[in-house]
Amino acid sequence: MESALDWHSALALLDWQVELGADEAIGDAPVDRFAVAEEAPKKPKDNVPDQPVQRQEVDAIDIARQAATGADSLETLREAMAAFEHCALKRGAKSLVFADGNPAARVLILGEAPGRDEDREGRPFVGRAGQLLDRMLAAIDLDRTAETPESAVYITNVLPWRPPQNRDPEAEEIAMMLPFVQKHIELVNPEVIILMGNIACRAGLGKQGILRLRGKWAEAFGRPALPMTHPAYLLRQPHAKREAWADLLSLKARLG
Ligand code: URA
Numbered sequence: 001m002e003s004a005l006d007w008h009s010a011l012a013l014l015d016w017q018v019e020l021g022a023d024e025a026i027g028d029a030p031v032d033r034f035a036v037a038e039e040a041p042k043k044p045k046d047n048v049p050d051q052p053v054q055r056q057e058v059d060a061i062d063i064a065r066q067a068a069t070g071a072d073s074l075e076t077l078r079e080a081m082a083a084f085e086h087c088a089l090k091r092g093a094k095s096l097v098f099a100d101g102n103p104a105a106r107v108l109i110l111g112e113a114p115g116r117d118e119d120r121e122g123r124p125f126v127g128r129a130g131q132l133l134d135r136m137l138a139a140i141d142l143d144r145t146a147e148t149p150e151s152a153v154y155i156t157n158v159l160p161w162r163p164p165q166n167r168d169p170e171a172e173e174i175a176m177m178l179p180f181v182q183k184h185i186e187l188v189n190p191e192v193i194i195l196m197g198n199i200a201c202r203a204g205l206g207k208q209g210i211l212r213l214r215g216k217w218a219e220a221f222g223r224p225a226l227p228m229t230h231p232a233y234l235l236r237q238p239h240a241k242r243e244a245w246a247d248l249l250s251l252k253a254r255l256g
Helices: 007-020 033-039 060-069 074-082 116-121 128-138 171-188 198-205 231-236 238-255
Strands: 107-111 153-157 192-196 218-220 223-228
Touching (some): 060 074, 060 171, 074 171, 107 171, 171 198, 192 198, 192 238, 198 218, 198 223, 223 238, 231 238
Parallel strands (some): 107 153, 107 192, 192 223
């Protein structure tokens, strides 16, 4: 298509749109919304009965449970998740973001869902929040690239697909992916879990209210779990880093 814009202006315009959050192409060609409005189907007359809607009811949670139960290794779990077609988020995402780190680690970090950077790279916590997370872990001698279980961490998320525009995951999405999270934790078998933020608390504890829950050891997925404020929150509210530091020290003490 011919454009009146030169290359530099077009790139600047694109950068600006990405900055505003319009970072996903929904179609290959632009849509003229005025023309679409004219072509929109006419509302049926009031005296014409509606056609019965054919609904295919599937119990996505049950299907997820069966798929997760059948997985006996991290590789087969990843395959089962990749084959799961009932979560609409999958269709809008580039990657299935499964996990990062060392599966032999004593600590498993459960985050929320991939953002734009994670979706691009296919690894959890690689954007700004992830870089802060790496620095927080380094402060207590933990590192996702470490080979020894004592220094290592394993990182995964409640949802493996990026929600559009980074919106909060819906209760239904969390519920249908929960059997996979449970199986994931069972296979990694960590000694302790860090629940990063509200969505991880909803999945692991069935409740949220991270500012009340943080710093108090609880039990999630049958093992000790420490809720912490999410690094994305710490980027927005740097004053909360003081409490996050206390929580890191509590984790360090727990690990002995
Ligand atoms: N936030 C999360 O909770 N998980 C990620 O992977 C990235 C950002």
